[in-house]
Amino acid sequence: MARVIVDVMLKPEILDAQGQAIARALPRLGFSGVSAxxxxxxxxxxxxxxxDEAAxxxxxxMAETLLANTVIEDFTVTVAE
Amino acid sequence: MARVIVDVMLKPEILDAQGQAIARALPRLGFSGVSAxxxxxxxxxxxxxxxDEAAxxxxxxMAETLLANTVIEDFTVTVAE
Incomplete structure:
Protein backbone atom coordinates (compact mmCIF):
# COMPACT_ATOMS: atom_id res chain seq x y z
CA MET A 1 0.00 0.00 0.00
CA ALA A 2 1.31 3.42 -0.93
CA ARG A 3 0.24 6.96 -0.18
CA VAL A 4 0.19 9.64 -2.85
CA ILE A 5 -0.19 13.32 -1.97
CA VAL A 6 -2.07 15.74 -4.21
CA ASP A 7 -1.51 19.40 -3.37
CA VAL A 8 -3.92 21.84 -4.97
CA MET A 9 -3.18 25.57 -4.88
CA LEU A 10 -4.79 28.56 -6.58
CA LYS A 11 -2.79 29.68 -9.62
CA PRO A 12 -0.41 32.52 -8.72
CA GLU A 13 -2.42 35.04 -10.77
CA ILE A 14 -5.67 34.24 -8.91
CA LEU A 15 -6.44 36.36 -5.84
CA ASP A 16 -6.28 34.21 -2.70
CA ALA A 17 -8.62 36.04 -0.33
CA GLN A 18 -8.31 33.45 2.45
CA GLY A 19 -4.53 33.58 2.38
CA GLN A 20 -4.58 37.39 2.38
CA ALA A 21 -6.93 37.43 5.37
CA ILE A 22 -4.53 35.17 7.27
CA ALA A 23 -1.51 37.28 6.33
CA ARG A 24 -3.31 40.43 7.50
CA ALA A 25 -4.37 38.82 10.78
CA LEU A 26 -0.85 37.74 11.73
CA PRO A 27 0.57 41.13 12.90
CA ARG A 28 -2.52 41.66 15.08
CA LEU A 29 -1.82 38.28 16.67
CA GLY A 30 1.79 39.15 17.38
CA PHE A 31 3.48 37.44 14.43
CA SER A 32 5.82 39.46 12.23
CA GLY A 33 8.14 38.54 9.38
CA VAL A 34 5.54 36.96 7.10
CA SER A 35 5.17 38.59 3.69
CA ALA A 36 2.41 36.40 2.22
CA ASP A 52 4.05 2.75 -9.84
CA GLU A 53 3.86 4.84 -13.01
CA ALA A 54 0.37 3.63 -13.95
CA ALA A 55 -0.99 4.43 -10.49
CA MET A 62 -8.11 12.06 -10.72
CA ALA A 63 -6.59 15.38 -9.68
CA GLU A 64 -7.37 16.94 -13.05
CA THR A 65 -11.00 15.80 -13.19
CA LEU A 66 -12.07 15.70 -9.55
CA LEU A 67 -9.70 17.25 -7.03
CA ALA A 68 -8.60 20.44 -8.79
CA ASN A 69 -10.38 23.04 -10.88
CA THR A 70 -7.63 23.49 -13.45
CA VAL A 71 -9.11 26.77 -14.68
CA ILE A 72 -8.04 28.46 -11.44
CA GLU A 73 -5.90 25.86 -9.64
CA ASP A 74 -2.57 24.10 -10.12
CA PHE A 75 -1.82 20.72 -8.59
CA THR A 76 1.23 18.61 -7.82
CA VAL A 77 1.32 14.85 -7.27
CA THR A 78 4.03 13.37 -5.03
CA VAL A 79 4.57 9.94 -3.53
CA ALA A 80 4.74 10.08 0.27
CA GLU A 81 7.85 8.45 1.76
CA MET B 1 13.12 34.92 1.51
CA ALA B 2 12.03 31.43 2.41
CA ARG B 3 8.82 29.47 2.07
CA VAL B 4 7.48 27.31 4.87
CA ILE B 5 4.67 24.81 4.28
CA VAL B 6 2.08 24.05 6.96
CA ASP B 7 -0.01 20.95 6.27
CA VAL B 8 -3.13 20.57 8.39
CA MET B 9 -5.00 17.25 8.40
CA LEU B 10 -7.84 15.92 10.52
CA LYS B 11 -6.58 13.59 13.26
CA PRO B 12 -6.81 9.93 12.15
CA GLU B 13 -9.60 9.21 14.67
CA ILE B 14 -11.81 12.03 13.34
CA LEU B 15 -14.25 11.11 10.57
CA ASP B 16 -13.27 12.84 7.31
CA ALA B 17 -16.60 13.09 5.49
CA GLN B 18 -15.13 15.05 2.55
CA GLY B 19 -12.40 12.48 2.00
CA GLN B 20 -14.90 9.63 2.23
CA ALA B 21 -17.16 11.32 -0.32
CA ILE B 22 -14.23 11.59 -2.73
CA ALA B 23 -13.19 7.96 -2.17
CA ARG B 24 -16.77 6.80 -2.82
CA ALA B 25 -17.07 8.91 -5.99
CA LEU B 26 -13.89 7.52 -7.58
CA PRO B 27 -15.23 4.10 -8.75
CA ARG B 28 -18.23 5.83 -10.33
CA LEU B 29 -15.80 8.05 -12.24
CA GLY B 30 -13.77 5.12 -13.48
CA PHE B 31 -10.93 5.12 -10.97
CA SER B 32 -10.14 1.94 -9.08
CA GLY B 33 -7.34 0.96 -6.72
CA VAL B 34 -7.87 3.71 -4.14
CA SER B 35 -8.62 2.49 -0.63
CA ALA B 36 -9.02 5.84 1.14
CA ASP B 52 15.97 29.62 10.68
CA GLU B 53 15.02 27.95 13.95
CA ALA B 54 13.35 31.07 15.38
CA ALA B 55 11.25 31.56 12.25
CA MET B 62 1.05 30.35 14.14
CA ALA B 63 -0.14 26.90 13.06
CA GLU B 64 -1.17 26.03 16.62
CA THR B 65 -3.09 29.22 17.28
CA LEU B 66 -4.44 30.23 13.88
CA LEU B 67 -4.11 27.66 11.09
CA ALA B 68 -5.07 24.42 12.84
CA ASN B 69 -7.72 23.46 15.36
CA THR B 70 -5.53 21.18 17.46
CA VAL B 71 -8.56 19.57 19.11
CA ILE B 72 -9.39 17.79 15.86
CA GLU B 73 -6.42 18.51 13.56
CA ASP B 74 -2.71 17.65 13.38
CA PHE B 75 -0.22 19.83 11.54
CA THR B 76 3.28 19.52 10.14
CA VAL B 77 5.70 22.34 9.34
CA THR B 78 8.29 21.85 6.60
CA VAL B 79 10.67 24.20 4.80
CA ALA B 80 10.08 24.23 1.04
CA GLU B 81 13.20 23.54 -1.01
Missing part, protein backbone atom coordinates in the same frame (compact mmCIF):
# COMPACT_ATOMS: atom_id res chain seq x y z
CA UNK A 37 0.26 33.36 2.88
CA UNK A 38 -1.51 31.21 0.33
CA UNK A 39 -4.05 28.57 1.29
CA UNK A 40 -4.75 25.42 -0.67
CA UNK A 41 -5.91 21.86 -0.31
CA UNK A 42 -4.02 18.67 0.42
CA UNK A 43 -5.34 15.22 -0.42
CA UNK A 44 -3.81 12.01 0.91
CA UNK A 45 -4.74 9.19 -1.48
CA UNK A 46 -4.16 5.65 -0.19
CA UNK A 47 -3.57 3.16 -2.98
CA UNK A 48 -4.32 -0.56 -2.79
CA UNK A 49 -1.15 -1.35 -4.72
CA UNK A 50 2.28 0.24 -5.19
CA UNK A 51 2.76 3.80 -6.44
CA UNK A 56 0.59 7.89 -10.44
CA UNK A 57 -0.83 8.57 -13.89
CA UNK A 58 -4.29 7.56 -12.57
CA UNK A 59 -3.95 9.88 -9.59
CA UNK A 60 -2.94 12.67 -11.97
CA UNK A 61 -6.14 12.12 -13.98
CA UNK B 37 -8.77 9.59 0.67
CA UNK B 38 -8.28 12.21 3.35
CA UNK B 39 -8.60 15.92 2.68
CA UNK B 40 -6.77 18.64 4.53
CA UNK B 41 -5.39 22.12 4.14
CA UNK B 42 -2.04 23.37 2.91
CA UNK B 43 -0.65 26.80 3.74
CA UNK B 44 2.35 28.33 1.98
CA UNK B 45 3.88 30.92 4.30
CA UNK B 46 6.39 33.31 2.72
CA UNK B 47 8.91 34.66 5.23
CA UNK B 48 10.72 37.99 4.94
CA UNK B 49 13.91 36.40 6.24
CA UNK B 50 15.51 32.95 6.24
CA UNK B 51 13.76 29.87 7.59
CA UNK B 56 10.19 27.90 12.16
CA UNK B 57 9.25 28.10 15.83
CA UNK B 58 7.12 31.18 15.05
CA UNK B 59 5.36 29.38 12.19
CA UNK B 60 4.72 26.46 14.54
CA UNK B 61 3.01 28.82 17.03
Missing amino acids: VRQGKRFEVELDGPA ISDVRK | VRQGKRFEVELDGPA ISDVRK
